[in-house]
Amino acid sequence: MPNTATPRIHLGPNPDAALIRGIERGGGVLAPLDDAEAVVWAQGPDTFPAELPDSVRWVQLPSAGVEPWISAGIVDTDRAWTSAAGAYAGNVAEHGVLLLLAGVRALTEQVRATSWRKAEFDPQVGTLRGARVAIVGCGGIGRAMIPLLAAFGADVLAVTRSGTPVPGASETLPADRTSEIWSRADHFVIAAPATSATAHLVDEAALAQMKSTAWIVNVARGSLIDTEGLVRALRAGSIGGAALDVTDPEPLPDGHPLWTLPNAIITPHVANPATGLTGLLADHVATNVERFAAGAPLLAPIDPARGY
Amino acid sequence: MPNTATPRIHLGPNPDAALIRGIERGGGVLAPLDDAEAVVWAQGPDTFPAELPDSVRWVQLPSAGVEPWISAGIVDTDRAWTSAAGAYAGNVAEHGVLLLLAGVRALTEQVRATSWRKAEFDPQVGTLRGARVAIVGCGGIGRAMIPLLAAFGADVLAVTRSGTPVPGASETLPADRTSEIWSRADHFVIAAPATSATAHLVDEAALAQMKSTAWIVNVARGSLIDTEGLVRALRAGSIGGAALDVTDPEPLPDGHPLWTLPNAIITPHVANPATGLTGLLADHVATNVERFAAGAPLLAPIDPARGY
Numbered sequence: 222m223p224n225t226a227t228p229r230i231h232l233g234p235n236p237d238a239a240l241i242r243g244i245e246r247g248g249g250v251l252a253p254l255d256d257a258e259a260v261v262w263a264q265g266p267d268t269f270p271a272e273l274p275d276s277v278r279w280v281q282l283p284s285a286g287v288e289p290w291i292s293a294g295i296v297d298t299d300r301a302w303t304s305a306a307g308a309y310a311g312n313v314a315e316h317g318v319l320l321l322l323a324g325v326r327a328l329t330e331q332v333r334a335t336s337w338r339k340a341e342f343d344p345q346v347g348t349l350r351g352a353r354v355a356i357v358g359c360g361g362i363g364r365a366m367i368p369l370l371a372a373f374g375a376d377v378l379a380v381t382r383s384g385t386p387v388p389g390a391s392e393t394l395p396a397d398r399t400s401e402i403w404s405r406a407d408h409f410v411i412a413a414p415a416t417s418a419t420a421h422l423v424d425e426a427a428l429a430q431m432k433s434t435a436w437i438v439n440v441a442r443g444s445l446i447d448t449e450g451l452v453r454a455l456r457a458g459s460i461g462g463a464a465l466d467v468t469d470p471e472p473l474p475d476g477h478p479l480w481t482l483p484n485a486i487i488t489p490h491v492a493n494p495a496t497g498l499t500g501l502l503a504d505h506v507a508t509n510v511e512r513f514a515a516g517a518p519l520l521a522p523i524d525p526a527r528g529y
Numbered sequence: 530m531p532n533t534a535t536p537r538i539h540l541g542p543n544p545d546a547a548l549i550r551g552i553e554r555g556g557g558v559l560a561p562l563d564d565a566e567a568v569v570w571a572q573g574p575d576t577f578p579a580e581l582p583d584s585v586r587w588v589q590l591p592s593a594g595v596e597p598w599i600s601a602g603i604v605d606t607d608r609a610w611t612s613a614a615g616a617y618a619g620n621v622a623e624h625g626v627l628l629l630l631a632g633v634r635a636l637t638e639q640v641r642a643t644s645w646r647k648a649e650f651d652p653q654v655g656t657l658r659g660a661r662v663a664i665v666g667c668g669g670i671g672r673a674m675i676p677l678l679a680a681f682g683a684d685v686l687a688v689t690r691s692g693t694p695v696p697g698a699s700e701t702l703p704a705d706r707t708s709e710i711w712s713r714a715d716h717f718v719i720a721a722p723a724t725s726a727t728a729h730l731v732d733e734a735a736l737a738q739m740k741s742t743a744w745i746v747n748v749a750r751g752s753l754i755d756t757e758g759l760v761r762a763l764r765a766g767s768i769g770g771a772a773l774d775v776t777d778p779e780p781l782p783d784g785h786p787l788w789t790l791p792n793a794i795i796t797p798h799v800a801n802p803a804t805g806l807t808g809l810l811a812d813h814v815a816t817n818v819e820r821f822a823a824g825a826p827l828l829a830p831i832d833p834a835r836g837y
Contacts, residue, residue, distance in 0.1 A: 312656060315681055319634055322627040331796045332631075332640045335788040337780035339797035346802040348620055372680035373623055472645035480643040488639045489647035494654040 228514050231257035231277075234268045243503030247510025259513055261506055263499075266293045273300070279513055283502055285309055285361075285493075286442060287523055288415055296525045304529070306521040307361035308505035309493040314365035316492035317410055317440040320464035322373075323486055324436035325349055325408065329462070330483050347434065350374035355406035357399065357422065358413020359387045362440060366410060378406050380413075403430035408438070408461075414529035415442035425450040434461040440492050443469030448479075455482050466492040536822050539565035539585075542576045551811030555818025567821055569814055571807075574601045581608070587821055591810055593617055593669075593801070594750060595831055596723055604833045612837070614829040615669035616813035617801040622673035624800035625718055625748040628772035630681075631794055632744035633657055633716065637770070638791050655742065658682035663714035665707065665730065666721020667695045670748060674718060686714050688721075711738035716745070716769075722837035723750035733758040742769045748800050751777030756787075763790050774800040 229252035230244045240263055244251065254260070254270060259279040262269060266289050273280070279301040282290055287304045296302050323329065327345035334342075352375045356363040359379035367377050367389035379387040380402060384395025394401060399422065402409070409431070413419045423437060423446040431437075437460065439446055448469050454460045455478075462484030471490065479485045509519050523529065537560035538552045548571055552559065562568070562578060567587040570577060574597050581588070587609040590598055595612045604610050631637065635653035642650075660683045664671040667687035675685050675697040687695040688710060692703025702709060707730065710717070717739070721727045731745060731754040739745075745768065747754055756777050762768045763786075770792030779798065787793045817827050831837065 311658060311682070315630070315656060315658065316634060316654075319627070319630040319636065322623070323631060323636060323640075326624060326627055326799075328627065328631060328636075328794075328796070329640050331799075332637050332794055334795070334797075336783045337797045339780065339799060342797055343799050343802045346624075346799045348623060350619060350623065369680050372677050374619070472647065475644045486636075486640055487642070488636070489642075489645045489650055491634075491639075491647060491651050491654045494651045 226514065228510060229256055229258045230510060231260045233260060233262055233270070234264050237263055237499055239499045239503040240506060243506035244510055246503075247507040248514045249510040259510070261510075263502070266290050266295055269295055275299075279303070279509075279519065281305075281506060281509055282523070285313075285521075286415060287529060288442075291523075291525050291528060296523055298525065301519060302523040302525075303509060303519045304521045304523050305502055305505055306529070308501050308521075309498065310361035310365040312494075312501065313362045313412075313440050313492040314369060316466060316488070317362065317366055317412070317438050318369045318373075320438045320440070320466065320486060320488070321354070321408060321410065321436060322349065324438070324462045324464045324484075325352070329486050333483075348374075352376070352407040353378055353405070354408045354410060355380065355402045356390070356410045356412055357402070358411065358419070358441060359390065359393070360412065360414075363387070363410065363412040364389075366412070378402060400427070403427045404432075407432060407434070408436045411437065411439040411441050411445050413441055413445060415444050416528040420444050421447045423447060423451070425453075428454040428460060431460045433459060436461045437463045437465075439463070439465045439467055441467060443467045443471045452478050452482070455479075455484050458484070460484075462486070464488075466490055534822065536818060537564055537566045538818060539568045541568060541570055541578070542572050545571055545807055547807040547811040548814060551814040552818055554811075555815040556822045557818040567818070569818075571810070574598050574603055577603055583607075587611070587817075587827065589613075589814060589817055590831070593621075593829075594723060595837060596750075599831075599833055599836060604831055606833065609827060610831040610833075611817060611827045612829045612831050613810055613813055614837070616809050616829075617806065618669035618673040620802075620809065621670045621720075621748050621800040622677060624774060624796070625670065625674055625720070625746050626677045626681075628746045628748070628774065628794060628796070629662070629716060629718065629744060630657065632746070632770050632772045632792075633660070637794050641791075656682075660684070660715040661686055661713070662716045662718060663688065663710045664698070664718045664720055665710070666719065666727070666749060667698065667701070668720065668722075671695070671718065671720040672697075674720070686710060708735070711735045712740075714743070715740060716743055719745065719747040719749050719753050721749055721753060723752050724836040728752050729755045731755060731759070733761075736762040736768060739768045741767060744769045745771045747771070747773045747775055749775060751775045751779045760786050760790070763787075763792050766792070768792075770794070772796075774798055 230249040285306045325347040355378040377390040379390035379393040464486035538557040593614045633655045663686040685698040687698035687701040772794035
């Protein structure tokens with residue numbers, strides 16, 4: 222990518238003070254779309270321009286998951302596209318650790334209780350100390366969780382596409398060996414991208430191998446878990462529980478059993494809440510504008526063939 | 530304390546495999562009470578021997594808080610007494626961080642919800658990143674919380690009796706300056722011993738100075754918080770919320786407003802659950818038996834005058 226001293230960036234569809242500061246901090250200047258070398262887009266795919274001028278050599282999208290952009294045919298091969306993967310990682314990691322702790326320490330039913338059920342709850346309270354936590358899809362979010370889990374004395378078994386060792390994990394497996402983890406880990410954090418290869422990654426065969434105390438946390442996408450199989454496992458008590466920030470279907474419809482099962486926790490896709498979201502995206506944009514200007518590799522490049 | 534190569538330890542009132550191994554690991558041998566140099570007691574004060582032989586120069590009690598032992602007049606000045614303070618610190622610290630995260634990320638109402646209330650919950654989800662957390666009574670539990678909070682990007686303001694700087698805290702205040710913290714910190718963890726000096730440490734004056742987003746976590750004793758004042762503050766929404774593992778009165782009676790307030794979390798004194806408790810105590814006992822044998826200072830000495 223050629224060096225551009227002061228890249229001309231189109232910010233759309235609306236101006237946003239934090240993002241303008243991010244673009245400027247990265248050394249860019251705002252420009253109309255017709256005259257832009259790059260686009261920073263702060264909304265969903267519905268309002269995205271039907272055509273981009275040839276001058277646009279890079280597009281920054283606002284979300285970490287980009288499957289709607291790919292399935293809408295927006296992400297082309299004429300230019301570079303980047304997602305916001307990693308920008309929100311720390312916040313999602315914090316939520317994921319909360320969900321895991323809440324599960325392991327049996328917080329759900331304690332929060333719902335209206336009387337002092339100590340004798341009942343006391344033996345249900347576990348600990349992360351000494352637990353082995355598998356992080357499936359150990360990218361930005363998973364990597365941000367490792368120091369948090371380590372602080373609690375848990376050990377991390379990472380799964381990545383390539384299997385290249387993840388710093389801080391005691392072991393890293395390649396994705397084609399995922400089936401080995403279900404019986405080996407105490408708990409599971411699902412943090413992989415949603416692709417055709419990861420759909421129903423947690424299926425009935427996986428659930429059947431898990432320990433009866435295992436908690437599953439999903440902070441990625443609902444499609445990675447076979448919901449019906451999960452509900453059966455939760456009802457049977459064959460696993461400890463599931464704490465899900467993302468669901469399939471999503472939004473989870475009223476009356477769905479996951480709302481009321483004692484060993485399920487649902488948070489409505491708030492791991493990366495809008496509060497402060499633009500600020501986190503602005504930091505990511507600043508770094509990428511600076512890299513674009515320097516002709517350096519951009520953060521979070523999208524590969525439409527890979528699906529993320 | 531004179532050196533005793535193989536201290537004779539009485540374990541009462543009942544034998545326990547983990548504690549026997551702990552005593553032996555520390556270099557001690559089991560002995561009847563009449564012939565014991567030390568006592569390891571694994572139950573409450575009710576069953577404690579009315580009189581101890583003069584040969585007993587040290588008593589290890591099984592709990593971290595020892596006020597019932599002191600008020601029952603059991604803790605004398607004829608010998609050394611130690612509590613289990615610190616033995617369970619890591620487990621209580623884990624629970625305390627869970628309670629704080631659950632509060633800050635608005636988990637209570639999400640767990641109780643039975644429909645997808647994303648628009649309502651999304652703006653309520655906060656973060657520990659960048660938050661200043663005051664730990665009031667920064668002993669074993671508080672110190673064990675510091676690396677956990679640091680991993681989440683929170684900053685710790687410690688309060689200790691003496692004000693001697695606590696490693697890892699960005700600032701340490703002596704107890705006589707506690708009143709300064711209420712307006713300065715974002716959140717509060719109460720981890721001080723229950724004494725006459727700490728009763729109602731969190732009173733209406735303290736509550737009135739807190740930020741409207743402040744969460745209070747209590748993992749110490751219920752008496753440290755003015756419950757009626759707290760309920761008023763929670764109802765008024767003048768603070769963010771309270772997550773209490775200990776209450777006043779305890780057990781919290783059925784129908785108490787704390788059971789159902791949307792910004793309150795109650796766990797029934799399970800921060801240090803019986804599961805695995807004996808194992809943690811056994812490690813503490815092993816260390817103290819070894820120290821007793823070597824004539825070295827014991828862990829967690831009790832000062833009856835101080836009250837802990």
